[in-house]
Amino acid sequence: MWVYKGQACDTFTDLDFHHAIVGTTLDVRLLLYTRANSSCGRLMSHSAPPPELNLTRPTTFIIHGFRPTGSPPNWLEPMVVELLELRDSNVVVVDWNRGAANIDYFRVVRNTRATANNLTAFIRTMEENGASLASIHMIGISLGAHISGFVGADLNGAIGRITGLDAAGPMFAGKPPEDRLDPTDAQFVDVIHTDMDALGLREPLGHIDFYPNGGADQQGCPRTILSGSAYFKCDHQRSVYLFKESLRRTCETRAFPCATYADFMDARCTDCADFGAQGCPVFGYGVVAWKDSLVRLGQSKYFFNTNNKSPYCKTNYRLDIVAWNQEVQWGYITIKMYSKNQSAKATIDHKKLNFAKYTETQLLAQFDRDVTTVEKMSVTFFSSIVLRPKHKLRVLRLRLQRLEGSDRPLCRYDLLLRDKEEITFRPIPCEESNF
Template sequence: MFHYCLLALLGTSCMWDTGSAEECASFTDLDLHHAIAGTSLDVRLLLYTRANITNITNICAHELNHLNPFSQPELNASRPTAFIIHGFRPTGSPPGWYELLARLLLERDDLNVIVVDWNRGAANINYFIAVKNTRKVADNMTAFILKMEEHGTPLSAFHLIGVSLGAHISGFIGTKLNGSIGRITALDPAGPEFTGKPPDSRLDPTDAQFVDVIHTDMDALGFRKPLGHIDYYPNGGGDQPGCPRTILAGSAYFKCDHQRSVYLFMNSINRTCDLIAYPCESYSDFLDGKCLECDKFSGEGCPWLGYDATKWKDTLVKRGQTKTYFSTNNWSPFCKTGYRVDIVTWNSETRWGFLTLKLHSKDQEIETRIDHKAAEFKLYTKQSLLAQFDRDLQPVERVSISFSTGNGLKPRYKLRVLRISLTPLHGRTSLCRYDLVLEESKEVTFRPIPCENSNF
């Protein structure tokens, strides 16, 4: 049967398609008054299935009985089950993303999606009380999962998606179940009170058969060190593009970086574009173009971020722990387009500087500046750089390039280019050009030659 229920902002009434009424379960909605006064822990489990979602505005949850979960007929033991576990709620408000995440999961796969509402217990201005409650939430959920296992759901069919404190709750559950849980996805695991703790006091790779972690606020609310079989560090894992940099932005200053992990993961579910992550020792090495040879990582290339990371599960589990890096835009779907730029120069003296590239099609252009640090151009020595554009552009009909040293006090130099190639990081033909002279701060435009038709 289908259920019709307006989103929380429109109300909570819900109707059976036969015309009989049934109430939709709503996430606990508290306010700052509750957080100041403190709340006693209460764990509620809200079930979403495909039967609950009829169109873009209709979604309805049903609350599950902890002791008798299958008294709710829509909970199906033969389906995989995904739990969504939120974190600290200092103002008591519901997470603004949980219903969208539930919807995206259900649009992708036929699942039991269970939102773990522990807002009473997470809503407290005293963060340390919320941290203390994480163990109790884990005990509650472990008992519930064992009930489902008794009814035939294998532990390998559970996917725990934990945000902030919810990531460590997932780890505690995994520990109690001896690492038999199928997968834990940790979205910017909380750092305060967990950094420096031993593995049994936080998330770690042994807590599930596969643990993937996205770090987006490691320099503030998140956890810095690797915690999973694969750890993703978008934009280096700290400041995220588009997030405010001053406290004048209000609450967004505190939560934007931290929550970016959730939006990156949601973006990966519907696969508007694939965020490809590059195994690397550091973000600096990635920006230097040192980690772009994905064919050396596995037969499947470099791993994607997010929902489909399980495609690389065997390789990643075998490797132990893998750190990956990539850059994003500041808006959804977040994907950048990358090129490896290989340059051989023939200046007799070494030159240091920065490049600006433009790609032109018939009536559009995209531009980027490679300014991570000054590049070194030595005689007859290939220099490889990473150029990242905010969007893709095809076909590339012309390329513009300019060179600068960044020092206006020195004489203007020329960079004599013997050959240059632009190789798309994923598919398509490399573009080449020979014999260019770049006068500092003067743009040169040319029509590239497909490298496969040249001697490069």
């Protein structure tokens, strides 16, 4: 058993499926973690914050969601540690597992209001003892996102930030703002949608709403029910793992404002001029740096794609191809980049591409990793026309422009791409004056 300052550590309530069947009575427990006790929770009284809760520091609340099996979330302890490594703060785990562990989802939903009321009262006590509401960040997962919204509304939107990780959809879809998370609940509300066609919500809820991989089917998640429970929860939980990875800052994921995911995939939304020198927002914990611009611009959707496992971040390029074949060619493109010790691949196959003579086709090329110095490239064309043999795509110019940073675009001129044949070449700086 862990011990902190002579006291046994308090841990998240560990229940099982039996509790979920018979039901439990709501009991909200607040577990405090600081850099001095990052692996040992301190159970706090709701009426009097303990001395370890330094109210001059910022405070982050983590609020879990529906727990149908009653077990503690496996991502919880790592997230606490990573938040404390990132910032000297108070991290409070809101353990309402005795209200969330129940196979009756509708009963759990009813418990969200009572949980929010409990948490609101505690935060008001913090404020009375000198805490600034602007320094509070609430991270709510699934139902926890709406609990955060209820608390924020009760406090008149004075909380500094609410992050909603795939806010729960069932019983909240189509509800008015006062019955779910919405942008007025905090000074800044950022939301991640990863399962909008099942357990999450489709509509925007914050000042910025991220839709990884379009917001529904996540890369690497099972697509059939034969995979068991992972089929139901993988997309929903991906929001947590994407956000958690942003805490480590091993790589950055830029997100692009766009009306639809289809337009994003067609490279129609690569302009980040509204954000000036900062460029388009970085997804995750660090997006607060774009707060002023995002609040000014108003509610909108932002898209990005991910790899199927960690590290999830991709590197974004725009690929422009000018064809000069006599007949229109239809197909797909795979492009690779190489340096001395690195390689990266982008497959552009979200739809059949149309390559017409002297027409520039703009594509979004998202590479699975970052190659800092590109020494050579390769391109493979896959024709989608099966009735005629020996399909060829004649390329007058191929231009590859990185969307992040100010790297000079790379080009190659006069290429003949045969169906399924990989062509390797050394790129050269683009002769922009020619086009």
